[in-house]
Amino acid sequence: MWRVQPKNTALLVIDMQNDFVLEGYPMEVPMARRRIPEMQKVITGCREAGIPVIYTQHILLDTFDVSPLESTYNPALLTAGMRGGTFGAQVVDALAPEPEDVVVQKHRYDAFHNTRLESVLAGISGLRQVDTVIIIGTLTEVCCDSTARGAYMRDFKVAFVSDATGARSDAAQKATEETMGTFFGRVLKSGELVAEIRESESREGRAA
Template identity: 80%
Template structure:
């Protein structure tokens, strides 16, 4: 089984926006808020290893309904949540992107869908050098899962971090981890991820 090679890896921080994380905000995910320390650990370790960090922001518009099926299934989003230009749509301060990080705006759950993400990954460390993505963030069972599948379909290896992703329920978290780990990638804890990154830095990994 493959292991995380920091020279061929990028970190994806999925939708850690104020509207998803802060208490009382429209799409609040308490599990995501509780897991911020593990996410911070993953980001810090990746930066220390020279692994590119890519953030996604899920954005809806007031000018027109850019994601009509999403709002059909969740009508509350017709009037609030992740609005372009709003405080709620911004990445939380605890995971604020750095000046060298990339931020991708998306309108669908899968961060690859109609975005520049694939172009970024195929060039950010040199032409087609990245073959693995680490996924942290929220929602585990929606945008993290969809992006993991999108990565798999494009032949990227997926390292899905179990304690640095946040779902709406323990059941959803467990079910997603089982599916990803069986069919679409590897499920690792933050500690396991850090160990593999450090091992790769010291001796190389494939």
Template identity: 75%
Template structure:
């Protein structure tokens, strides 16, 4: 059987056509002892800061997501069925835990998208924002960092692919619950849904474009 060739290397990231998605880096996912703690996401904050800084320098729009659950009714019943702890705590609307961590705090010109499902495109404003934020239909690539690698980052990458966006998935700036889950997701993304880049590789591509060295 002929070996499958991953998508990596088919295209380069063009900052003029890109937007950065910072997925669910909320206190409840990041801080020690909080309900949905993901230690890898916390450890990778410095890499996420690098990506955000490089994207800002390249005037790439920065879009954050916040995964939000409600106390008034169960807005994500299957999610809580698989994880009953969410019936009592986690990502509650208006809570400290639902906010993006201070180390990655959105700036005044950034967009924050609230979502109730893993895929940031599902019933949110994200598709409209991407279609207009740099001018009509100018964005064709999304750069993804955040957590959980294997859940919301993966689901959003697939959602972007299904809408014909190129996906740049920054492997060392996403955080999973385990190294195995991180590796498995990166393999799937690179084989079928986009490119998996390191922060260093992404930075090099952005700087090449800015300095006019790449076609």
């Protein structure tokens, strides 16, 4: 089984926006809020290892319905949530991007769909050096799942961090983890992931 190699890896922080995280906001996901400490652990571990950090923002528009099927299934989105340029669309302060990070806006669940994400991954660590993505964020069963599948379909190895992704329910979290681990990648806890990154760094240091 493959292992996470920092020089070939990028971290994707999926949709950890105020509208998804803060209490009382339109798309609130309490599990995502509770798991911020584990997400911080992953982000810190990746930064220390030189792994690039890429954030996604799910963005809707007031000028026209840019994601019509999404709003069909959730009509509340026609009038509220994830509007570009608003406080709700911003990444939560606890996980705020650093100046060197990349932020990718998207209009569909899959962060690869009609975005610049694939082009960013193709060059962010040198030409086509990234072959592995780590996925954290929310919703586990929607945007994290869809992006993991999109990565897999493009031949990226997927490390899905179970305690640093947040679903709407424990059942949805468990079902997604089982599917991810069976068909689309590896499912790791945040501590396991960080330990693997550090072990890989140490091994590379000894080899040098």
